[in-house]
Amino acid sequence: MSLTQKTRLQATRKRFIEAGGHTTQSFGFGRIIGQIYALLYLHPEPMCLDDIGTELGVSKASVSISIRQLEAWSAVKRHWIKGDRRDFYEAETNFNNLLRNGLLEMLRKKLDTAGAQITLAESTLTEALNEPNGDERDELEVVAARLKQAKQFHNRISGLLSNPLVNHIL
Amino acid sequence: MSLTQKTRLQATRKRFIEAGGHTTQSFGFGRIIGQIYALLYLHPEPMCLDDIGTELGVSKASVSISIRQLEAWSAVKRHWIKGDRRDFYEAETNFNNLLRNGLLEMLRKKLDTAGAQITLAESTLTEALNEPNGDERDELEVVAARLKQAKQFHNRISGLLSNPLVNHIL
DNA sequence: ATGTGCGTTTAGTCAAAACTAAACGAAATA
DNA sequence: TATTTCGTTTAGTTTTGACTAAACGCACAT
Structure with a gap:
């Protein structure tokens, strides 16, 4: 050579x-x-x-x-x-395997722990919401609404990752 | 409260x-x-x-x-x-905007620099491939083939990110 | 058993990143 | 002009985590 x-x-x-x-x-x-x-x-x-x-x-x-x-x-x-x-x-x-078992798997795990945290926060708040009215009821409900929105988004992304169509594209 | x-x-x-x-x-x-x-x-x-x-x-x-x-x-x-x-x-x-302008944008940039590096490596190798045969021609071609495969995968992912259908799902 | 050649674990080092306190410049106020 | 009140920059400190050298444990060979 x-x-x-x-x-x-x-x-x-x-x-x-x-x-x-x-x-x-x-x-x-x-x-x-x-x-x-x-x-x-x-x-x-x-x-x-x-x-x-x-x-x-x-x-x-x-x-x-x-x-x-x-x-x-x-x-x-x-x-x-x-x-x-x-x-x-x-x-x-085979990059496809690599993507599936590496990056996407990691992403899934992180999403899971994040989702668990949101759920935990939600349940803590729900206890407070069930009590009789307080003087900051409004704020309580704003936070509850935001948490709910966050959870919805989280579910959407999680669903996307397990969507067979999306998985096929990757 | x-x-x-x-x-x-x-x-x-x-x-x-x-x-x-x-x-x-x-x-x-x-x-x-x-x-x-x-x-x-x-x-x-x-x-x-x-x-x-x-x-x-x-x-x-x-x-x-x-x-x-x-x-x-x-x-x-x-x-x-x-x-x-x-x-x-x-x-x-609005998490959709956040996703688009934040995470995906960052991903795009990293893909770009990675792609540029592959291209650079490829062109360096092409010069060697155009020369008359050497005693490690085989190895040279293996490396060339791998680089080509890597570039193909890179292009597939890049294309995916700019795919309007995928962008709509996100 | 003893020795040899592996991969792994651990304790410690070192460099890079995160973060802060303080100095700074710009803009509003007097 | 002097003063105050911001956000930013910078120089220094602290923390984090990447990396190594050395000790270790295990499996096989002798």
């Missing part, structure tokens, strides 16, 4: 890996997660923890933690090699 | 505000942003910077910075009060 080809391939890899790290960073997951995925995505063969760490210049511990996150999102798959005790990983190249 | 009513109203407010802060925090924006929005959302009248800061127990500077972010997302609106030099703010209760 010519020197220029090699250099350009390395440059391409490096750029893509940096971009991956930058992207996950901007979404609030660390930088390493994106870098690992990008590295595996462009790598023809599965890689082990040590090689990944060496390639990216980070510790094995970081790789271990990050790769478990990626596994939980179905973004990488373990690859068994007979006679080798090490764990090898390759990227899940 | 009875004491129990007052207590419960305050408890409801507090819980809702904390939940709001927690939510925005989990999405990588600060805690204060969500707290301010939640406070304004449950507050019948527009509030000024100082009152917001006092209510949440944070400095006016923090409120100033955060509320400009909220304004950029159309999540709050300025409310002019004649004869008062202070800026008053109220929550945008």
Whole structure:
């Protein structure tokens, strides 16, 4: 392989890996997660923890933690090699699965906890509403109305995420 | 107003505000942003910077910075009060606008920069591909194929965000 | 059993982000 | 012009969380 080809391939890899790290960073997951995925995505063969760490210049511990996150999102798959005790990983190249099991699943969880909070607030308020009139009854009802509106919106979004049509589009 | 009513109203407010802060925090924006929005959302009248800061127990500077972010997302609106030099703010209760101008807009920007990076990587690689054969031609083509696939997925998602049908559902 | 080679856990470090206090500039008031 | 009252900027502090080195536990081999 010519020197220029090699250099350009390395440059391409490096750029893509940096971009991956930058992207996950901007979404609030660390930088390493994106870098690992990008590295595996462009790598023809599965890689082990040590090689990944060496390639990216980070510790094995970081790789271990990050790769478990990626596994939980179905973004990488373990690859068994007979006679080798090490764990090898390759990227899940099917972005649809990645989207469904990763991003959307996370979104769902966050929506759930948010929804639970709203419900909790609502029920606390309902107790107050059932009592005989007080001198700030109006305000009480304004808050109740807003909470109700928030819950409606929450339900709409939740419904959207479990809508089979929407899920098919993604 | 009875004491129990007052207590419960305050408890409801507090819980809702904390939940709001927690939510925005989990999405990588600060805690204060969500707290301010939640406070304004449950507050019948527009509030000024100082009152917001006092209510949440944070400095006016923090409120100033955060509320400009909220304004950029159309999540709050300025409310002019004649004869008062202070800026008053109220929550945008239309969640659809909020979604469109806030979350989706942000998503669009991140997709754009990610797409630009992929394109850049692709063009760097294309130069190498146009050269005569080298001894790692195969690997070069694997990387090229992966980049192409990534770009396709990126385009699909971008298209989805500007799809009028999808935009209408949201 | 003992040693070796893994992945994981933990305790600690360090850098980046959040947040504050204080200084500042602009606009209204006197 | 001097003063007051805002919102913003800035410089410094605190907090958070990313990351590492080292210890650990487990499984297999000898």
